[in-house]
Amino acid sequence: GENVEQHPSTLSVQEGDSAVIKCTYSDSASNYFPWYKQELGKRPQLIIDIRSNVGEKKDQRIAVTLNKTAKHFSLHITETQPEDSAVYFCAALENTGGFKTIFGAGTRLFVKA
Amino acid sequence: SQTIHQWPATLVQPVGSPLSLECTVEGTSNPNLYWYRQAAGRGLQLLFYSVGIGQISSEVPQNLSASRPQDRQFILSSKKLLLSDSGFYLCAWSEGGQTYEQYFGPGTRLTVT
Numbered sequence: 001g002e003n004v005e006q007h008p009s010t011l012s013v014q015e016g017d018s019a020v021i022k023c024t025y026s027d028s029a030s031n032y033f034p035w036y037k038q039e040l041g042k043r044p045q046l047i048i049d050i051r052s053n054v055g056e057k058k059d060q061r062i063a064v065t066l067n068k069t070a071k072h073f074s075l076h077i078t079e080t081q082p083e084d085s086a087v088y089f090c091a092a093l094e095n096t097g098g099f100k101t102i103f104g105a106g107t108r109l110f111v112k113a
Numbered sequence: 114s115q116t117i118h119q120w121p122a123t124l125v126q127p128v129g130s131p132l133s134l135e136c137t138v139e140g141t142s143n144p145n146l147y148w149y150r151q152a153a154g155r156g157l158q159l160l161f162y163s164v165g166i167g168q169i170s171s172e173v174p175q176n177l178s179a180s181r182p183q184d185r186q187f188i189l190s191s192k193k194l195l196l197s198d199s200g201f202y203l204c205a206w207s208e209g210g211q212t213y214e215q216y217f218g219p220g221t222r223l224t225v226t
Contacts, residue, residue, distance in 0.1 A: 032213040043217040093213050099145045101215055103157040
């Protein structure tokens with residue numbers, strides 16, 4: 001089955017700097033890679049996703065890149081703000097017809113004002 | 114638009130007691146439904162998923178069970194809770210087909226004492 005590894009587990013940046021979170025996956029058949037943001041005590045919120053037929057996707061200050069050959073994908077947040085502080089999860093959809101999504105362990109991002 | 118509900122929001126139960134958590138989705142039909150558990154400060158563990166009424170796939174052998182008695186209703190149950198069942202239980206849905214995005218409910222915070 002699919003396995004997703006996420007690094008780093010904790011990331012601290014200064015406000016205005018960029019933050020990068022990296023994930024690797026094991027199943028080359030996986031074809032959908034979402035990213036979720038979870039604030040303390042709240043539900044995970046889908047913030048951006050990418051499909052395997054695309055190499056990069058941007059949405060304002062957030063971008064995701066995918067390298068299918070290397071089986072890794074990354075989340076890039078530019079011009080970070082204190083409200084970006086949260087836990088971020090990457091995930092990969094197992095392409096088994098059952099829509100199983102496997103999550104990484106999460107990255108706790110701290111943006112210092 | 115689609116809405117997902119979970120209840121109760123919080124629950125404190127003694128060890129050995131039964132459990133029933135409910136999740137309902139509005140505004141869509143035949144969704145894929147998922148139960149996840151999140152231990153404190155940890156990632157998301159997929160417990161069960163369902164692609165249709167009466168169709169349940171279990172990911173982790175344990176003392177929990179799931180049922181889908183109606184198209185947009187998903188129930189998580191236990192006959193006897195363990196201390197290790199404490200956590201944040203999240204229900205999620207997706208439309209299925211080639212639409213992979215999963216959306217989470219508000220969650221139930223369960224404390225087993």
